[in-house]
Amino acid sequence: MRYRYQYTDEASKQSLILEHADKNLVEQQNIQEGDFLVFADEPISTPPQPLEQEIADLKAQLALVQTALDDLILGGGL
Known part of the structure; x- marks a missing residue:
């Protein structure tokens, strides 16, 4: 399953990474709607x-x- 979280600055980005350290960071999205990190709980192939x-x-x-x-x-x- 994939999880998408919005962040607003570098501090909130690092906080999300630490908070979801049990998951794999698979994507960083910097789009018009905002900045997002996408995590997955399945292994990266x-x-x-x-x-x-x-x-x-x-x-x-x-x-x-x-x-x-x-x-x-x-x-x-x-």
Whole structure:
């Protein structure tokens, strides 16, 4: 759920932030109607990783697994 609170100056803004420290500050609105802070009680989700980065990460993990297997096979196992 999202909660929107109006503030009038820096002191009231900081007061709102402290008062709602148990929530995530997700937006600050400075619009014609006034200045507002928007808080949410749900966790902030991180944007998904680009596919290129995910592929690069998987290739790096695969290389580590291959190296470990090579060490086991060529090193005589246990």
